[in-house]
Amino acid sequence: MRIIRHNLDIADYQTVALPHDGDLLSVAQSRTDRTQLIDLWSLDFEYGQRWTKGIYIVGTGNSMPEQLRDSAYKRDRREQDRAHPGFVYDYGVPEYDPKPWRHFIGTVVTPCGLVWHVFEGPVQ
Structure with missing residues (x-):
């Protein structure tokens, strides 16, 4: 087992390949x-097969990407309502809406004062 470093571009979305059981740990200002x-x-x-992880970078004050904004439940309900307006029932619906599938990794402040928030989310 080891800890490795990846360079991320400051871009809205990108992917990182990790071994099957690899975990994303933290982020910081780049040394390079x-x-x-x-x-x-x-x-x-x-060891193990490599998996692709979706990485989203959001600047302070910017809108969250659609992929990180809604929970899977809300997306499914919206799609059902579009396909069958007026025929979507709430039988078996949980009382609360689960959080969207996203994992906050950390925040980075650059020397020029820009602040970036890094999330793992769905692969596009």
Whole structure:
């Protein structure tokens, strides 16, 4: 087992390949290019099939990407209502709406004062 570093571009969405059981740990200002890159650290078990993880970077004050905004339940209900207006029933609906599938990894402040929030989310 080891910890490895990935360079992330400051972009809305990108992917990172990790071994099957790898975990995303944290983010920080890049040591190589402080204004254009973010460092992401992950746990690497050094075995198993590689999986692709979706990485989303959102600037403070910017809208959350649609993929991170709604829960799977809300998306399903909206699609059902579009397909069958007026015929969507609430039988068996939970009292609360589960959180969207997203995992907050961390926040990075760049030297120029921009603040970036990094999430793992669905692969596009």
